[in-house]
Amino acid sequence: MIAKPSKPAKAARVRGLVLTAEDSREEYRRKLARIALDSLVQFVGLLDVDGTVLEINQATLDAAGIVLSDVEGKPFSASHWWQVSEEANAPLRDAIKRAALGEVVRWDAPIRRRADGEDIGILDISLAPVRDDQGQVVFIAVQGHDITERETSTRELARRCHESESHKRLYETVLSNTPDLVYVFGRDHRFTFANQALLNMWGRTLEQSVGKSLLEIGYEPWHAAMHEREIEQVIATKKPVRGEVSFPHATLGRRIYDYIFAPVINADGEVESVAGTTRDITDRNLAEEALRQRTAQFETLLNEAPMGVYLIDSNFRISAVNPTAKPFFGVIPDLIGRDFDEVIHILWAKDYADELVRRFRHTLQTGEPHITLESGERRRDRGVDEFYEWRISRIPLPDGRFGVVCYFRDISAQVQARKEMAESEMRFRAMVNASSDVVYRMNPDWSELLDLRGRDFIADTEDPSRTWLKKYIHPDDQTNVMQAAAQAVKNRSVFELEHRVLRLDGTVGWIFSRAIPLFDGDGEIVEWFGAASDVTGRKLAQEALRESEARFRLIVESAQDFAIFTADFEGRVTSWNSGAERILGYAAGEILGRSGAVLFTPEDQAAGWPDIEMRTALAEGNAESERWHVHKGGSLFWASGLMMPLRGEGGSVRGFLKILRDHTDKRREEEQRKLLLDELNHRVKNTLSTVQSVAMRTMRSVRSPMEFQQAFGSRLMALSQAHDLLTRGNWLGAELGDVVRQTLSPYFDRTERRVKYGGVALKLRPNAAVMLNLVLHELATNAAKYGALSKAAGQVSVTWTIDHDGRRGEAEILWQESGGPLVQAPSRTGFGATLIRRGVSEELEGDVELEFASSGVTCRIRFPIEENVVVA
């Protein structure tokens, strides 16, 4: 019986159950039992004897996420919230039946999720019959424990045991077949294992060997004692022991062995046993000995070698450095044994050192040798540039591992020298390039162009060219170039030529090319080094200038009508064209250097005109002139002139240009014209005076205006005709025959018997022509009125002669009428007769005989030739 607690019952509310102090003790206990049941983390339930679910504790319902009504009254074996595997379901039903019959059944059931059937755990299920007071089984109590974890561990353990077993077998197989000796000692120094190799050596089976001590196996006492001490050491220190031992082998004679004893530590950290391996190193040792000897020779060699050598061991530590190599490492203390990586980083900057170390490691790992012909960098420790040629190879070291040997040569001096050379050459090249557009090299006889840098002027060439002439040189200049080259080769002196080239852009350019020969020690020409400058611009300008000058010269020289010459500041002639020679008479050689003032008249020179013209030209830009100039022969000619200052580059005046045109003819013509106009004016006025005179006289001799009109008109006409004749003869004169014919032509008939005339050719001066025209007109008029021409049968003859008494001779005109009416002398002297007499006497200085014979009028006119006739 349970005693009522002394303290009052606890008041609480748990999962709907309310515990209060008022609860009866019985009720309070029932509630506590229920809470306990519901809180159990394991599965607790109550089944009917047929297996249907009556009660399940709350914790299980919570874990499954269900309520009691979900499963209440349903068969336990088929509960939907948990499921046993198919193979387990039958045993479960069987178990329930046995429990209903009064048996306590315990059974491990694998359970799985209904959805995918995956095993998720194992339940340890107990079914216990609950009997009533009569001993009848009325319920079955169910209890379940999740034993999944425990079960998994057990299985894992079993698997490991199995694996371990197979590993063991594998190890044993391996160990049995290795030539090394493998064995295990127990803590008591007795063998627990020996591999086949060892058993063979011993000549025993495993069974004969396990549990035996070293002495029992047959080891000599010193040997056994040594190993037992070592086994103890391993047990005590838990660390391996290594050793070498030499002893006679059963069949192979004396051998050398290397051995290692290692502890086998159990789960508790205790040394359980000592495992050992032994290797026959007899052959290796012999090899090492040989190597040592070789190495000794090698070292001797290295120590004497002019090249630096050092050795890096398998741990990347410096293990040897020959005397030549020592300076390379500088002042690093304790060099031997130091880490190569570290040392290299002391010597070189990081990037360079990293690369070096990488190279060494690569060779160490792969055995691939490496050669660097030239490499250099600024030394970190020394602050100078150093260059090396080095090679590295992997070599086996005495310890049986690999190392790297490095051979190197300090080539800093050579590199430095070469660099200085290159820099010097670069400077030289830069200099040449700066001053030239093309740089080239030719072979000794110029048959081959070795190298050419065209600087975009002409095409570059890298390869030697035998077709350079065709490629670079203008066709018209190829001969020149080769001749100049041949000359230079022959004279062993400088090649120098200005010639055309084919430019990169296809156009023709000009270069000034200069090449010097380079000699070898024997004085032979090795090659030619040349440089050329582009002078295209200058050349074209020169040509243009030359053309322009030629054109200008042509123009100047062909200007024959112009005197063109130049003079300096002092007026001295500096050039002289052929026109100047023609117009001024001086040949160029006669006038050059002389003052141009000689071309002026003395009067103009005295007036300072030469200077005035120059000053005007300077001030005004040009000076025009119209003046007389003096020909070399002293004659004067009239010229129009223009003087201009000649300006040089920059506009400074260098002298003067003078252009003269001979205008003498023009001036003569002008003078002639003026003279003619004056003469014309004079003559017109004289003629008008004559007309005035004729009109006045006529007027006084007529009786009626009608008569005046007739008489004056015909006289005016005669005057006019005389002028016609003179005009035709340029007013120089008129033929007497023409005057006669013109005067008498109104009276010509078809038979030409009425009028006859004839005489020598006699060209009358204008005054005489006019006067004789008037005189003959008076005679003809008179004949027509009163004489021979008044009758059809009447005849007039006019003849003229000259005597041959030289220049002082006279001409005579004879007018004779016949066949006309009887002539009566006029009662008074009319104007006609007056005009005839006075005209001849006053105008011709001649005289007239006028006879009025009854048979016909005769008129004899004489006048001096000199005054009245134009002498041819």
Add this chain to the structure above:
Amino acid sequence: MVAMLLEEMLLDLGCQVVGPARTVDMALKTIETETFDGAIVDVNLRGTRADPVAAALKDRGLPFVFATGYGEAGIDDRHKDVPVIQKPFEITTLKSILMGVMASVATSR
């Protein structure tokens, strides 16, 4: 013919005419030998300038006028003060010029 015209005009003006002289030589001879009160001198006598004639007349203090078809340009600088009658002649002009010349000579005497 010009001489004939002048002669006619001078006669119309009531003058007595001496000459005419056709050449410089004849004129100079006439000046030497004849007596007259004044002269009309053609500037150009058959192609010869009549300057010697003018000079001779001036030497003798005889008044004269020039007759010319050239205008005043044909007169020598020495005779710039000598009156000129232009061809063709107008009788009134001839008369006034002659009157002027004769009067100036008369007052200067």
